Amino acid sequence: MSNGTVAKPKIAISACLMGAQVRFNGGHKQSQLCSQQLAEHFDFIPVCPEVAIGLGIPREAIRLVGNPQHPEAVGTVTPELNVTRPLAEYGQQMADTLGDICGYIFMQKSPSCGLERVKVYDHNGVPQGGGGRGLYAQAFCDRHPDLPVEEDGRLNDPVLRENFLTRVFAYAAWQPLRQKHLTRRDLIEFHSRYKYLLMAHNPVQYKALGNLLGSMGKTDPNELGPRYFSALMAALKKCATRGTHTNVLQHLSGYLKHVIDSEDKQEVQHLIGQYRRGIVPLVVPLTLLKHHLRQHPDPYLAQQAYLQPHPENLSLRNAI
Known part of the structure; x- marks a missing residue:
């Protein structure tokens, strides 16, 4: 897949991760990975929901309290400060406003932005087991269930980073189809491009999605398309x-x-075997295969997203 034909994807990101001094203590949590390494490849849109709903800088910290499935966000010193509804409403608002993003990177452990394992306290101030999800993140993700989302800390893992950014570029590649009247040919061609990428990520769903399109019959592609894409992103x-x-x-x-x-x-x-045994990274056998495929081009393989699911100079496959 040629990423040169795809516009630089937009990714929303917690503003503190880009170095903005918007945290409760007036500080930031700048991510060198995001603000420097990835910034060349994506248009980042910084968002701080706590500042956006009117909380100051610095400000009283908030925390999640109550039922972990439906917690409330209240002040750590002043429990009467309750911003549950404003955070949820702002999440819904931004979900509509940021309709053209292809991913979102959230600040981990944040009561507004954390995706998982955010501390939730009982009314006596004791942390409950399991944790919850930040209220802004919850409201936003409810509106965009297919959107690739990740927490900043998890992006330090090379496998999780490569997985997230692969999904971002797949999401971006689908967007032009979302804007048009889908045909059966559109769906078949898109699926054909993602055949081997699907096989690598989820062999079971690879077969299931192939069967879904193979049996579409007279089903309206514009009805089937969103279902297909949701299943693809989950896979x-x-x-x-x-x-x-x-x-x-x-x-x-x-x-x-x-x-x-x-x-x-x-x-x-030999190189495939060395990769399988963990001696060399994925980029090594892939580079050799791509060399031979340039010498002996195959039209079907030339379109495969698996061979280049993200820009080569991101070097994501050098570390997995």
């Missing part, structure tokens, strides 16, 4: 493993068996 959320990547690499190498000599075949198999 891609599952991280690919060395085992599933190896399976895809073997499939790709099969296209070369009649066009490269035995020595080159042995080299390809």
Whole structure:
């Protein structure tokens, strides 16, 4: 897939992660990964819901209290300060305003922005087990269930980072189809591009989605399309493993068996084996396969998102 044809994706992000001094103590939580390494590839849209609803800088910290499934956000010193409704309403408002984003990076552990395991206290001030989700994040994600979302801390894991950004670019690639009247050909061609990426992430859903489109019959593609895409994004959320990547690499190498000599075949198999055993990263066998595919182009493989699901200079596959 050529990412040169896709506009720089927009990603919303907690403003403190971009260095804005908007936290309750007047500080920030700048992420070097986001503010420097990723900023070249994405248009970041900073958002701080707590400032947006009128809380000052600095301000009294808030925390989640009550039922972990439906907590309230109240002041840590002044429990009468209750911003539950403003945070939820702002989340709904921004979900409508930011309709063209392709991902969201949230501040972890935040009572407004945390995605999971945010501390929720009982009314006696004792933390409850399990935790909850920030109220702004909850309201926003409820409106955009297919949107790729992640917390900043988890992006330090190379596998989770690659997974999130793969989903961001897949989401971005779907957006032009959302804006038009879908045809059956649109759906089949899109699915064809994502065949091997799906196989790497979720082999079971790869087969299920193929069956879904294969049996669409007279179903309106504009009714089927959103269902297909929701299932695709859910499938891609599952991280690919060395085992599933190896399976895809073997499939790709099969296209070369009649066009490269035995020595080159042995080299390809050797590097795939080294990757499977954790000796080399994914980029090593992929680079060799892409070299041979340039020498012996195949129109079907040339369109495969798996070969380049994100810009090469992000170097995401160098670390997995």
